[in-house]
Amino acid sequence: MLITPGNKKIKILFYILVFIFLSTISFFERTNIFGKKFFFQLKEIEISGYKKVDHVAMQRKLNSLIGQNLLLTKRRDIEDIINENKLISEYTVVKQYPNKISVKLKEVVLVAKFIKDKKRYFLADNNNLIPYEDHLTDQNLPNVYGKDAEYYFNDFQKLLKLNNFNLNIISSYYFFQINRWDIVTNNQKIIKFPSKGLTEAIRVVNKLLNNKNFSNYSVIDLRINNKIITQ
Numbered sequence: 001m002l003i004t005p006g007n008k009k010i011k012i013l014f015y016i017l018v019f020i021f022l023s024t025i026s027f028f029e030r031t032n033i034f035g036k037k038f039f040f041q042l043k044e045i046e047i048s049g050y051k052k053v054d055h056v057a058m059q060r061k062l063n064s065l066i067g068q069n070l071l072l073t074k075r076r077d078i079e080d081i082i083n084e085n086k087l088i089s090e091y092t093v094v095k096q097y098p099n100k101i102s103v104k105l106k107e108v109v110l111v112a113k114f115i116k117d118k119k120r121y122f123l124a125d126n127n128n129l130i131p132y133e134d135h136l137t138d139q140n141l142p143n144v145y146g147k148d149a150e151y152y153f154n155d156f157q158k159l160l161k162l163n164n165f166n167l168n169i170i171s172s173y174y175f176f177q178i179n180r181w182d183i184v185t186n187n188q189k190i191i192k193f194p195s196k197g198l199t200e201a202i203r204v205v206n207k208l209l210n211n212k213n214f215s216n217y218s219v220i221d222l223r224i225n226n227k228i229i230t231q
Contacts, residue, residue: 041067045078195223
């Protein structure tokens, strides 16, 4: 086969390009320029916004990601570690190049104490049950009783707040399966709310508690529509 000068030049150029390509790959493999050892190596994960969270344990788990390429570090790996902790309601994860990740936490608010299956819990404002530990709060939180009460409590408490009911006077909440609540105040006054017309009942109770004529009654029962039963 006759090889022309033009074909020969093309062949030489092809071999040169192949050589450059193989040399480039070899260089990247040796220096690991896009790997974890050289390029955007993750050196620090900073956690902020914690008070109740065991940040030492969380930091230890997150530090297992140290040394990775920051570009290639998966957000999911960080989220999986954070989501293990029920004390966290929200969080943000920000990559700060060249070598840092910042994690900002927002913790749940503990709103009550709850017993389920003979175990003690805190009830959080997102309906999560947090295993009871003394150090998690120094507040005198109310007790909540009743099957499945944890799923309905926050809605009930929000309705009380919305109607300016003083939550600080409540020591205990009792939930009944017919979607009805009783509360016990700090001075042992029992208030029985109806299952329907709850907003109006709360307004009535507010007026009664501020009425001196009702101060001696230990029970205010509003379960029957348009009736106030006292004891």
